[in-house]
Amino acid sequence: MIKPWIPALAALVLAFWACNLPASVPPTETPLRMTETPFQIKIAPTDLPTLTTTPIPPTSTPTPTPTPTASPTPLRGMFRLSVLVDTDSQTVSREQAQALVEEASTILARLTGFGFEMVDFQETSGTIDAILAKYFASPGYTTSDGIIIFSHGDNGEAKLYGGYGFARRGPKGFISRFQSPFVDKNSVYIGVVHFGHRYAACGYGGNEEPVSTVSIGGECRGEVGTACVEKHGYQMCSNAVNELYASTPTYFSSATFVHEMMHSFGENENMDHYFTPECTATMQRLASRRPYKSQTYDMAEADFYVNMCPYVFDVFMDSYRP
Numbered sequence: 620m621i622k623p624w625i626p627a628l629a630a631l632v633l634a635f636w637a638c639n640l641p642a643s644v645p646p647t648e649t650p651l652r653m654t655e656t657p658f659q660i661k662i663a664p665t666d667l668p669t670l671t672t673t674p675i676p677p678t679s680t681p682t683p684t685p686t687p688t689a690s691p692t693p694l695r696g697m698f699r700l701s702v703l704v705d706t707d708s709q710t711v712s713r714e715q716a717q718a719l720v721e722e723a724s725t726i727l728a729r730l731t732g733f734g735f736e737m738v739d740f741q742e743t744s745g746t747i748d749a750i751l752a753k754y755f756a757s758p759g760y761t762t763s764d765g766i767i768i769f770s771h772g773d774n775g776e777a778k779l780y781g782g783y784g785f786a787r788r789g790p791k792g793f794i795s796r797f798q799s800p801f802v803d804k805n806s807v808y809i810g811v812v813h814f815g816h817r818y819a820a821c822g823y824g825g826n827e828e829p830v831s832t833v834s835i836g837g838e839c840r841g842e843v844g845t846a847c848v849e850k851h852g853y854q855m856c857s858n859a860v861n862e863l864y865a866s867t868p869t870y871f872s873s874a875t876f877v878h879e880m881m882h883s884f885g886e887n888e889n890m891d892h893y894f895t896p897e898c899t900a901t902m903q904r905l906a907s908r909r910p911y912k913s914q915t916y917d918m919a920e921a922d923f924y925v926n927m928c929p930y931v932f933d934v935f936m937d938s939y940r941p
């Protein structure tokens with residue numbers, strides 16, 4: 620059955636684009652998690668926000684280690700998430716989803732002062748479009764600001780890259796509580812995330828089981844022959860084990876889902892990654908007060924910002940319309 624919002628939705632799909640590696644990042648410095656390929660749907664670009672007055676939470680100083688507890692300051696608000704599990708490709712329990720939302724909430728809180736809250740959890744299946752259509756039309760639909768779909772994604776893209784994101788018009792009458800100036804005000808923010816993605820996998824060559832004791836193909840930032848070590852129950856590049864993204868078995872997935880949500884709050888589409896030329900130019904133009912080393916690629920800083928350009932968090936904070 621065609622729901623009334625579907626034709627309108629089709630008209631909103633003005634552009635797709637894929638996230639690629641920022642050209643400015645030297646090959647040897649290419650962060651592995653930036654190989655994800657989000658799609659973004661640009662709907663209604665409007666005026667750029669003013670970003671000079673947003674106060675930054677005191678906890679937002681870059682640090683190479685994750686904050687073990689939730690933000691010590693009171694949260695400014697909660698970004699409500701519906702979590703859907705595509706059972707065709709992923710098995711994720713409600714408890715696992717809740718734990719991931721809490722980990723992602725800690726990451727979001729130290730960057731913006733907002734937290735994530737899981738308001739719905741459902742198992743589903745189908746293409747990503749079908750899953751969303753079914754969910755929005757169902758009697759069990761719970762209004763939320765964003766939807767995380769644990770899935771391999773259409774064409775396996777989330778499995779390959781870790782995740783991708785886009786904005787999609789919500790059901791009739793839906794108004795975003797987080798109104799990004801770069802998408803329609805009826806947008807729901809969507810992240811398709813591969814649960815259990817192996818950060819810095821080593822010696823797999825695309826296989827489920829390891830086939831080598833050293834890196835092969837493009838693993839370990841293309842450094843062929845890097846030793847693989849056991850961590851979190853799989854083989855990891857030995858030079859990645861102390862990185863923030865390797866700090867917990869689920870950090871990559873948690874950070875990816877913050878990353879994908881934030882894409883809709885940037886003006887440069889797939890170039891809103893950390894340290895792209897567009898990022899540096901936007902950071903200079905908008906006078907964001909967040910620390911940003913515009914001259915050199917800083918991996919700890921990149922990881923701290925979940926590999927997004929810092930200004931997107933200012934846009935996110937300013938978008939709140941409770």
Ligand SMILES: [Zn+2]
Binds near residue numbers: 638655657878882892
């Ligand atoms: Zn991205």
